[in-house]
Amino acid sequence: MSENQETMTGKTRIQMAMRRKKTDRVPWVPFVGVHGGYLVDMPADDYLRDSNAIIAGVDKAIDLYQPDGIPVVFDLQVEAEALGCHLQWAKDNPPAVVSHPLADGIGIADLPELNPGSGRIPVCMEATSILRKKHPDIALYGLITGPFTLALHLAGTNIFMQMMESPDEAHTLMEYCHGISCNMASWYMEAGCDVIAVVDPMTSQIDPASFEMFVAPAVTKLFDMVRDRNKLSSFFVCGFAQQNVPAMAACKPNNVSIDENIPLSFVRETAEEHQISFGGNLKLTSVLSMGSTKEVEMHTLETLEEGGDTGFILAPGCDLVMETPIENLQAVTRVVSDPYHREFVKTLQAAPVIEEVQDLSERWQDDKVIIDVITLDASSCAPCQYMVEAMELASRPYGNKLQCNEFSIKNKEGLRMMKALGVKNVPVTVMDGEILFVSQIPPAREIEKAIQKKLAAKNLL
Amino acid sequence: MKELLEHIAYCIEYGKINIQSPFPPDMKGKKGADEYTKEALDAGVSPHKVLTEGLMVGMDKVGKKFRENKVFVPQVLMSAKAMNTAMEHLMPFFTSGDITPKGTFIIGTVFGDLHDIGKNLVAMMLKGNGWKVIDLGMDVAADKFLDTLHAHPDAVVGLSALLTTTMSNMQQIVERIREEKPSTLIAVGGAPVTKEFCDKIGADMYAPDPQGLLEELETAC
Ligand code: B12
Numbered sequence: 001m002s003e004n005q006e007t008m009t010g011k012t013r014i015q016m017a018m019r020r021k022k023t024d025r026v027p028w029v030p031f032v033g034v035h036g037g038y039l040v041d042m043p044a045d046d047y048l049r050d051s052n053a054i055i056a057g058v059d060k061a062i063d064l065y066q067p068d069g070i071p072v073v074f075d076l077q078v079e080a081e082a083l084g085c086h087l088q089w090a091k092d093n094p095p096a097v098v099s100h101p102l103a104d105g106i107g108i109a110d111l112p113e114l115n116p117g118s119g120r121i122p123v124c125m126e127a128t129s130i131l132r133k134k135h136p137d138i139a140l141y142g143l144i145t146g147p148f149t150l151a152l153h154l155a156g157t158n159i160f161m162q163m164m165e166s167p168d169e170a171h172t173l174m175e176y177c178h179g180i181s182c183n184m185a186s187w188y189m190e191a192g193c194d195v196i197a198v199v200d201p202m203t204s205q206i207d208p209a210s211f212e213m214f215v216a217p218a219v220t221k222l223f224d225m226v227r228d229r230n231k232l233s234s235f236f237v238c239g240f241a242q243q244n245v246p247a248m249a250a251c252k253p254n255n256v257s258i259d260e261n262i263p264l265s266f267v268r269e270t271a272e273e274h275q276i277s278f279g280g281n282l283k284l285t286s287v288l289s290m291g292s293t294k295e296v297e298m299h300t301l302e303t304l305e306e307g308g309d310t311g312f313i314l315a316p317g318c319d320l321v322m323e324t325p326i327e328n329l330q331a332v333t334r335v336v337s338d339p340y341h342r343e344f345v346k347t348l349q350a351a352p353v354i355e356e357v358q359d360l361s362e363r364w365q366d367d368k369v370i371i372d373v374i375t376l377d378a379s380s381c382a383p384c385q386y387m388v389e390a391m392e393l394a395s396r397p398y399g400n401k402l403q404c405n406e407f408s409i410k411n412k413e414g415l416r417m418m419k420a421l422g423v424k425n426v427p428v429t430v431m432d433g434e435i436l437f438v439s440q441i442p443p444a445r446e447i448e449k450a451i452q453k454k455l456a457a458k459n460l461l
Numbered sequence: 462m463k464e465l466l467e468h469i470a471y472c473i474e475y476g477k478i479n480i481q482s483p484f485p486p487d488m489k490g491k492k493g494a495d496e497y498t499k500e501a502l503d504a505g506v507s508p509h510k511v512l513t514e515g516l517m518v519g520m521d522k523v524g525k526k527f528r529e530n531k532v533f534v535p536q537v538l539m540s541a542k543a544m545n546t547a548m549e550h551l552m553p554f555f556t557s558g559d560i561t562p563k564g565t566f567i568i569g570t571v572f573g574d575l576h577d578i579g580k581n582l583v584a585m586m587l588k589g590n591g592w593k594v595i596d597l598g599m600d601v602a603a604d605k606f607l608d609t610l611h612a613h614p615d616a617v618v619g620l621s622a623l624l625t626t627t628m629s630n631m632q633q634i635v636e637r638i639r640e641e642k643p644s645t646l647i648a649v650g651g652a653p654v655t656k657e658f659c660d661k662i663g664a665d666m667y668a669p670d671p672q673g674l675l676e677e678l679e680t681a682c
Contacts, residue, residue: 088575092626093624093626096575098575157538157577157578157581160534160535160538161535161538161539161542163535164476164483164484164485164535164536164538164539165482165483165484165539166483167483205533205534205535205578206533206534206535207532207533207535207536210533210535242530243530243533285625285653
């Protein structure tokens with residue numbers, strides 16, 4: 001790890017990336033929603049109603065995934081519920097809105113007033129303030145239901161026709177939803193959030209002209225308000241919303257985040273044009289949730305390469321599927337935060353596939369212990385070089401009783417050896433076929449101990 | 462008379478319902494699908510022609526534009542509304558037998574799933590293409606599909622699912638239909654559904670969009 005990396009906190013990394021400033025590496029924000037419930041072994045319906053559970057879930061996610069930023073609550077039904085929409089709860093998903101008061105004859109003026117005590121808002125704010133104290137160095141994201149999605153919750157799909165047939169009414173509703181968003185954003189900022197993320201998936205279903213007419217004015221004002229308070233903003237749309245990405249960027253959020261349906265390069269170019277930051281778009285289901293760790297690593301690498309290093313924030317396309325395997329998300333963390341591991345994945349990606357597993361039974365000897373160090377290649381990977389040097393140094397006093405080899409995975413022989421030894425990382429030290437040291441270079445004492453043990457087993461001491 | 466049919470198709474394509482409708486803005490104060498359909502019928506154009514050479518032409522254009530991402534859900538809903546208004550004038554001819562529907566299509570979103578925007582669009586497109594559509598809504602159990610199917614034994618069944626978790630419910634419904642009425646044609650769709658999944662669960666047709674479904678139905682029926 002370079003020194004730089006240790007001095008830059010996750011929060012600074014996010015703040016710099018959101019302003020398109022140079023960072024030591026690309027920041028990573030796992031959109032943990034009900035996945036937090038999975039981490040603390042709780043069904044979604046209990047998790048999302050309990051601030052202590054949310055705190056525990058986010059704590060655990062921070063511990064496991066070492067993120068630079070993280071959302072507190074990812075549930076786009078909080079505001080709707082507080083305003084009188086009925087919810088249908090699920091064990092493995094966020095709840096769904098099943099009644100639309102404005103479609104059932106209730107007027108906007110008759111909706112309950114939203115205040116910090118309404119519905120589950122206190123749960124969200126309590127979790128935020130406690131997480132703020134516990135994790136001062138991580139960027140906390142306060143998630144707001146985007147005004148158009150909230151309008152759909154309140155009015156049902158009538159909103160689509162209302163935009164066309166009675167645009168004035170649709171404007172009034174959007175203006176109302178904007179007010180709700182501003183309140184939520186203010187409460188989240190007061191509770192300690194650094195970033196206000198407006199999530200408006202329903203905008204994926206409308207054309208740019210409708211977006212500009214009905215959605216843009218509401219969200220632009222919201223982003224202005226966040227900026228005036230010296231906080232950052234992000235605009236997320238899950239779903240196919242390519243047609244609206246330029247219009248979203250024109251609303252002047254600090255960041256636009258998109259999902260796997262939209263090519264990242266397209267968003268990168270749009271963001272560059274508008275001089276804002278952008279994020280996304282790891283594949284939620286096919287890779288993060290169902291892929292192997294190897295597939296996740298390759299996909300993370302490709303996403304990082306497509307995103308580049310200016311203004312890019314690595315994130316899933318939308319909130320994580322509840323049961324996303326922990327090791328898959330840790331694989332993302334490894335690729336994004338460890339440059340050598342990234343190099344390793346890149347080398348493997350370009351390498352020829354080794355089909356057959358080499359038989360090593362002839363390799364082990366009675367009169368010596370064989371030490372194999374698998375490296376990227378000692379010259380381009382500093383830890384690899386240190387590991388090789390440390391092993392050579394430690395084996396020197398034992399003469400022929402020890403044989404120390406380096407295998408670089410940059411060539412076929414190294415790849416074959418890696419496969420035969422079952423190695424999944426670099427640098428790795430293997431003694432007589434046993435994987436002993438992975439990534440970290442152990443202190444000389446420990447190397448010595450391992451060598452002695454192996455020699456003793458063969459009565460060579 | 463040809464001109465009237467063109468007007469009808471145009472109004473459907475752009476979602477112009479009637480003279481009062483403010484949408485689309487550039488057709489404000491002009492006649493819509495409602496007026497033109499009535500005029501065509503009054504002028505003696507056959508109801509069948511109004512349907513096939515007016516309404517269906519317009520719906521077909523919207524379907525194609527939707528597929529190409531040139532229009533979005535609100536525009537399609539407006540076209541569907543214009544079509545429904547025009548259909549009011551044609552209803553008597555359906556009951557009298559002057560026009561016969563292409564067939565009956567029973568559609569619903571599978572149980573556990575509350576997404577109906579896509580399903581509604583499919584239903585509208587089918588209607589606009591001369592099908593009789595029975596829409597069972599969303600969160601529909603296997604029994605309800607079967608009851609309806611018993612009342613309309615020749616109907617095609619369409620199932621919609623938008624969640625990976627409800628795709629297995631789709632499979633259950635297909636299995637139930639296969640047990641009780643094996644010869645039924647079953648179409649499946651919804652964002653996470655694929656052709657492979659369709660084959661795997663033993664459904665007959667998959668389409669990524671309503672236009673595709675119409676093409677599938679064209680070959681299957
Ligand atoms: C609108 C929406 C909602 C609305 C639904 C409102 C309504 N009345 O339908 C609300 C807010 C209620 C909602 C709730 C939920 N949603 Co939702 N929702 C969406 C959203 C934004 C758009 C879906 C849509 O309408 N698309 C537009 C239509 C036109 O497309 P379509 O449905 O695919 O239909 C087309 C084709 O598939 C095809 N088709 C459809 N049906 C059929 C049938 C046949 C027979 C054929 C041939 C073709 C066909 O033709 C249609 C027209 O081209 C998507 C994300 C996105 N942007 O896509 C998420 C999404 C579908 N939702 C999702 C989730 C997780 C949920 C919730 C569980 C959690 C939540 N609260 O967010 C709940 C679940 C509720 C439930 N039990 O069903 C996920 C699903 C993930 C997955 N694959 O499992 C998505 C993908 C968002 C995401 N990335 O996380 N949602």
